[in-house]
Amino acid sequence: MPRRDLPPLPPPAHLRAWLDDSVVRADRARFLEDLGRRSLGPGRLLLLWAIAAVFAFGWSFVGMALMSFEQDRALEDIFGAVYAALGAGVLVPAGFWLAWGARRDRQVRQLLCAWAEFEPDPVVDARLRAPGLSLGWLLPSLGLCALGLWVTFGTAATARPGSDTYGEVAYHMGLGMILWITGLLGVGKAAAHYRWALRALTAPGRGSRSASTGLPPHG
Template sequence: MPGPTLPPPPPPAHISGWPDRAALLADRGRALEELRRRSLGVHRVLLLWLLAVAAIIGWALLVLPLQQLEQRDPTGFILGPLFAVLGLAALTPSVIAVVLAVRRDRHISQLLDAWLRLASHPPTDARLRSPGLSLFWLLSSLSLCAFGLWTAFAGAAEARPGQDAYSDVVLVMGIGLILWLTGLIGVVKAVRHYRWAVRALGPRTPTERGTTGATPAPEDQAD
């Protein structure tokens, strides 16, 4: 999930890097818009789901040796270690990428705060709220959480001793847990963005509510 280099932080207050306020606001607006896109863009949701798919594939490969042992498959002694290595190769990078993405989001929040402190420009700042994208993150992630929980609990509840292999239960519960954790990451991200917007930008004004209700803002559309 880590992407290209982020916009740099603004120069210190005692160093003036702009000839006038218009140039400052232009650079500030471009930096804030790029940071907003890197944080809440739809491509970030898709990348998170792609990492979840890679993690599910890795988990399935890790469970394969257990399935072969339960089936008393003699090839499991040869292919089991290979499947385990392939599973770790798919699962480990996905986990590392998610951890790096979480750290990157914290850095983006720090950069947003730094550029916001540089000056005040309500029309530009109002776009940072991104209510449409934030709501999309929240609803899609809640749906994924619910589906993951249903998958895990249904797989465990429907298993019958002596009829279903333990490896199948482990596989389904692992997939459900991965989906639930992926959705939880998205929910936390949406809630954190809302809390950040309230803290940094203040409550939405009646003018902003009316504008949002009348015409969808460009930043709330898919990036």
């Protein structure tokens, strides 16, 4: 996957007196816009869904492996082993991909918090709250949670011995769990951003702190 460099950390306190105020504020606005897009942009939601689709694709091989092993025939066991290997070949890289994305999100959040606390600007910070993007994450994610729970518990409730195999039930329940966990991750991200925005961007006295910590005039 292509990787773009993240913005740097805010300059330390002992260097701020040497920096131009307008340049610092322009950099802060640009970096916060970039970090906000990386954290809560539509591309991040699509990336989460893409990872979930890869997990579902890999799980389909696992489901076919389980159903093949249930046949208890030599040829079906061979096919089952092939399906299991294919499933592992898809699920393991998807797991690494998910871990990479989680680590990247943590880095972005740390930088976002650092720049948000550095020289607050009401105009820029108002855009950073992004209630529309939070809602865009929340509503589809709630739908995925509901669909995942319906598939999982519906499969378990309607399964009948003799007509549904254990492999089929395991496959559909696993697919429902993938949908539910994906939706839960989206809901958690939207809720975390909303709580952070309320705490960090609407804290009492933010404007006075900004004025008291402003850069000294030059010249």
